[in-house]
Amino acid sequence: MRKKEKKLLFLIRAFNDLDHFAPVICEALRSNYRVHLVFTSEWPGEHYLTTFLDGQGAEVTKLKWLERFHWRIRPKMGGFFVLRILDTLFGVIPALVWMFKMGFISVIVEWGGISGRDVARYLLVAGRILRLPIFSFPHGYHIWRNKIINDLMIRLGEEHPAFDFSERNRFSRVIVQSENVQQFFLERKIRREKLMVLGSPRFSEQWGLRNLNLALKDHRNIGIPLDKPLILIFLGTWDYRMNKSACFELIKALATVPDTNVLIKGHSRGSRAGGLTEGERDNWLSDSIFYAEDSTPSTVLIHHARMVINYGSSIGIEAVLQHKPYCNASFLTENSTIFDKSGVAFDANSVEDVIEFVEQTLKCSKTATMTNETRAEFLKEHVYADQAESKVLDGYLELFSERVC
Template sequence: MNPVFFLRHFNDIDHISPIMWECLEQADDVVAILLDSTYPGESDPRLQFLQQYDNFELRTIDDVLGLSWGKPMFRLGENDTEPASYVYQYLRRLLQKTRLSNRYAVPALREVNPTACIFEWGPPQRTSHAEFYHAATKLGIPRISVPHGAHIYTHIDIKDVRTNAAENGDRIMASRNGYDAYVEQSEFHKESNTFFGVRPDNHYLIGSARYYPEWQAINEEFYDAYEPAVETDDKLTVVFMLPHWKYHVDKGQTLQLLSELATEEWVHLIIKEHTRGDSLPSDMYSSMETNSNTEIIADIPSVSLIKESDAVINFGSSIGIEAFLQEKHHLYPSYLHSNNTAFDRSNAGHQPTTNAETVDILRDLHRGNAPEQSEANIHELYRLMIYGGREPFDVPYEYRALIESLSTDWKSDAH
């Protein structure tokens, strides 16, 4: 097999690397194409690891298309879906709308000669990869969309756009039917996206390759433990994962908890801002920044922070699974939001019901008196989030099996 993977940003690479790894282990010739010409692929530890395989090739989109003059058009902005410059956004959309960019993408794919094209979650017409989607369609190459994350929510209305769509009966996910396969990692995400329009005939449930234990152990070794900016001595190092504020979060109560933790002398608080932009209010950021007990971090990988931590507070991200896999204490303060998640479903970890109880659990941890986390509940979380609701199996292998089953013997000289 000769699968080609299209990568957009850190999260894509995080969740797609184990699938590429499995393909490489099975002696497939793998090509990865970076859709952001400025992404630091040569320093990304996951990509560095994959480049140790002789059958792996890493390229950038401008190189593949042979458009060195158009490099600025492939520098993605903060949302990682469109060029950073408005001028190049307009130009890129115009080229795609008129299909002129296909004149470059079609021969480029012929030269690469893939048996399947693998994209991350998102609409086929996404600006960052539309040329390649259309080229694959023209050439009859299977198009597969795989997870760029692990969806923890067990209900459909996690944000306003979905709430409104549910009320109006809008099929907001129907565009995903353009793929030959659209893959989910949890039962509840598959149910949600089926409700919003993904057809059963191309809708697959596998699991999370990113948190599959064998890959997670490899991935963990890529990162050193974070070294706090100050000496923490005998303090309890607590990493607080900021949520998406718009996902039904009680922002006031959450910020109040952060303020309370920042005043505790026995706590060293590390606030991990969300990888996709959500952060502290500017006034609170300024006050926290001057507090020696507190660090605010955006650009250090969560794996490194969790390695350094004694406890992780998280209620809006699948990164809690990483905390459990690293055998750290995980606090899930469900009272800070009105969502239902896999952490509620599994009852994994510590589940405080007030800010005071959250502080008390951390204090007990600092004193060495905290109760053990239930292994049965943790295993249920893994069943839901890693294994797609099934008992343990080789998740990356099943992703590769799907790609192989859809792959064609397409040859460039036949087109």
């Protein structure tokens, strides 16, 4: 009798999903799973990781009939009950038939509600009808240690229904990378038995090196001169209790450091949410201050940087992976993070502290903000979930061999 194929369906909405799913997809392919990727938003998935995974055997599936209904036909309709009927007839039922014929054994989607976003909503309903295990995988990394992390939570209060994630208990499992991330979800009413702490394949050392090499092949030119030491600063999401004016003061001070170039990288959520608008770029950019293109991977920028300054982004973990001198400008946010007093970064409490860090790093080519021991300890806690690196991907693949609903 012919052995039944093991097929996985990954629903990918944005680059961040792909970035965190890619190492799991790669390992699944290596373990003889057939993997189908469906891009569920208007983002077409054009990225070096998509090309790489396609070359490894992943199948990018275009559900044109579902996209046509959701993006072209549905917006022209009105009325709650009419939309519910149309969603069932032209969304859920066709998705159900397709998924049944394909014979998927599991569905993987980003962190978010079980109802899904965009085209994913029909596929998730169909998956539940078919009683398939549906796993919610990380699409980012939660670095915060405090409860009230953004302006919306301050305005509405942490008990507001907007921060109640109990709907996500309908997932088969919700995967998190560390105990700190698990605590965040527990506080938002996801049951402990639904949560699994498996570590972060995205930030593992083995995948980090492979990912960097792939990115460097695809982005040989980052569009700025590299004839001077490069100071790289990552911006956080402004409404996550960030001090924007102090950040601009820091950029102004960095511009005075002689014989250097400063590169600003906006947050992946966009220029208004966590970057510089066109007007702000006109005011701040100069012959020595540059703004990175959104399409240039942060891994490549860190590779070319002499040092990294960060205060509100998980990309700081990438700086740790690449052994870069790393400044944690914690005074720019009211939040506390996993980088504070972590032993892997220089903790700066003022603009003056950052400038001191920059000057010392420029003077000494061997400046280090971490030891091998503190780096290993940090990665073990926040990336490997207190287990060996090799066990992280094993945990993810074991999900697909268990029958959980």
